[in-house]
Amino acid sequence: MSTTVLPRVNYLNVRTTVASWLLTKDHKRIGVLYMIVVALAFFLGSIFAAGVRIELTTPAGDFVSADTYNRLFTMHAVFMVFFVLIPVVPAILGNFAMPLMIGAKDVAFPTLNLMSWYIFVIGFLFTIAALVLGGVDTGWTFYTPYSSNVSASNVLLAGLGVFITGFSSILTGLNFMVTIHRMRAPGMTWFRLPLFVWALYATSLVMILGTPVVAITLFMVVLERAFGFGIFDPRLGGDPVLFQHLFWFYSHPAVYIMILPPMGVISEVVACFSRKNLFGYSFVAFSSLAIAVFGFLVWAHHLFVAGISPYSAMIFSFLSFAVAIPSAVKTFNWTATLYQGAIWWRAPLMWVFGFIGLFLVGGLTGLFLASLGLDVHLHDTYFVVAHFHYIMVGGAIMGFFAGLHYWWPKMTGRLYSNALATSAAVLVFVGFNLTFGPQFILGYLGMPRRYHAYPDEFQVLNVLSSAGASILAAGYTLIACYLLYSLWKGEEAGANPWLATGLEWKTESPPSPHNFEETPIVNEGAYEYSKREIKVA
Amino acid sequence: MLSGIPLFPEQASTLAPEVDALYFFVTAVTAFFALLVVMAVVIFAIKYRDRTGDRVGAPIIGSIGLELSWTIIPFFISMAIFGWSTVVFFHLVRAPDQTLEIYSTGKQWMWRFQHIDGQSEINELHVPLGRPVKVIFTSEDVLHSLYIPAFRVKADAIPGRYSSVWFTPTKVGEYHLFCAEYCGTKHSGMIGRVVVMEPNEHQAWLSGGGGLSMQARGEQLFQQLGCASCHLPDGSGRGPALPGRFGTQETLANGATVTVNDTYIRESILTPQMRLVAGYQPVMPTFQGQVNEEGLMSLIEYIKSLPTAGQPAAAPQAGGTAPAAAVQSGPR
8 A cells, every 4th residue: 555655664564465464463563453353343333333223213112123122232332342442542552652652662572462463353253253143132241140041142152252352451461561661762761651651551450450350250151151050040049249240340440441541542642732741740640540440449339229238339439439530630630731732733632622521521420320329210221321432432432533643644654634534523522422412311311221112202312312323423434534545645744743752753654663773762751842942832 | 392301200209309409419510520621621722722833832740739639629529429429329228117018020021019918910010109118029030120210219120139129109190110120132121100199099909909918828828838837936846936037136057147138038948058047957948949939928928927926826836738749849
């Protein structure tokens, strides 16, 4: 593709055979490999979401059958959670940018990094097999005893798919952690690290400590389902609520695997386009670690109506309020960074503005659900659906797009149309709010989740939601169009199109296979924009 | 166009206004902070916009004072929400002492309600206005969740355990009853209605059905299953005497203590060896597969109704059929 226009040797054109991609140990190429699989999973997940939204435009269950509907929302979530949200920022942007940002030639274990991708693909193929053979209908949460002994769908295959994919996550976390400890360029001290690297470090901690638990849990479901071990089914002497404890012990921290890396992206982009030091650098860095650690102590807030004792519910409610504080601290620091900046309105920053708006709503509605007195009413309603989409899509996906737009020129050497990218950000922001905003009201009105058909009085809000989803789809399609177009016709980006400070911008775009001709030496903090030899705004 | 859409569900229980007041408070607090941040972002983005891209911002690194204030102030505000919401939560989960008890079983895909007087109904629940009602329920198969939005109550139905919700209806009418925990194909069909009636109409409705009361049915089972042959009311049998036992603390064989409640009685019938009362031999057979959920609830209701020890009036005498055949079939 770019070989004819950019004759310089870079990581994309150094070798172009398919084998050279499939056997690559280059972290940048592995990032691109992840991007291809994740894009496929995102496409599949979106198709299922479209099916769900079409079904819900009318109160009666008339577009697809109840069984099909249950498979649609389950497969939507399984693909989106395990194959999009968890890998999207760490495995794509983290793999591509992190070694560059710390001045390393690669990650600590390049072969292991490639193996992680293969494990990811094998898990993906298992899940695809589950899909092709008829799908899964348990919900992505695989609650027992429905998943272990009742559901007639392909729980084993999907469970194994997620189980296998987990190892990819564990190995990536391990790889990143060792890389950040051992591979930093001379002078790149901990407090000169870009905040995206701090965020990845905190995320790696969660990946390494949390993922084994969900892997074991799903394996226990497989044991009960396939061999009749009595672990979760009360008829076999098991405890169904035990599953929920084990599942959420990982799956709540997994939310932080999804949101911490995008938060890191936001810090990079806000500092760059405000031309300022990030306000409160060390508070933002440590808030990532605080979230990672406290995130392990809040799992039972998913069980407030599942028969846990009111006193333990109180403790988990308290801790859930506490974990909200570091996220609030980050948001205040990003806002303060803008103050007296020289704010350059480019597309990546527009995505950041979208992120802040949506993440605010997502985070603050989390307080409603952490409140015991409100959660009893709101639990398992559309309020919850709206809340986590604001965090997952409004936060994680908007953050990913901020990062993709920021590093795209570095990855491809090309610039996309700033006007189109800004329009896409606006389109996604508006479409998203129209899709999920009405769902907060639906939830408080009492519409339960995972309903194939619903009472008539909920229709208007559901129609609004479906209309919003079509705008959202147009926004995502637009992104794909101008980014792909930029590969052929995009302007050459040059090494540093944003005039940013990070080490990744000191090498060419796209970078050479070994990142840097000479190992860079670092002698200042990550965001010393104000020291540059240009006039103060 | 939007005027036709309600923003809040109907308030039909004493708890609903409490939950809604908390909801308004949290909405107001969070909306204030959301607007604060959004306005700051918008104002800064416009005021400090630089169209050239080659200027730099002011050299500001941070401020400990600001960091501390935006850590501590939100913490205290969130603690206020935590405190208030916990108070409301305890109102939601702590039923008053005197309630009208109704038993229920969830199964794929229906709710069955069993009134103590003997009346039973499916996917409909008739309750009297102005009286505290407690619904005690379990599941026969997978997880379900009993949810009545107009009352703001919900609890999961878990196989093998009893859950409960309580409410005092404040408005005559019909309200949605939903299953809120995904339970398979017809999850969205596992719905029904709660009918709140004037107390006298409710009384008439109750007496319209006939059938054996739960207590009578429980007594019948107590004899049929042979419980009475060991659980002698005077404590001289091979099992503990049951009158006056409900709600008390028992010391177990392993030294732990347990409150005798619905779940413990149920467990003792189905898996008697699991938590044995101290001083008794592990001789009781399991009754798993011998008695269904409704039967278990009737037995519990019967045991609850037994008078305090020393008043053997209503206690049945020994002499039921021996459960010899029942011992053979274990759990599925």
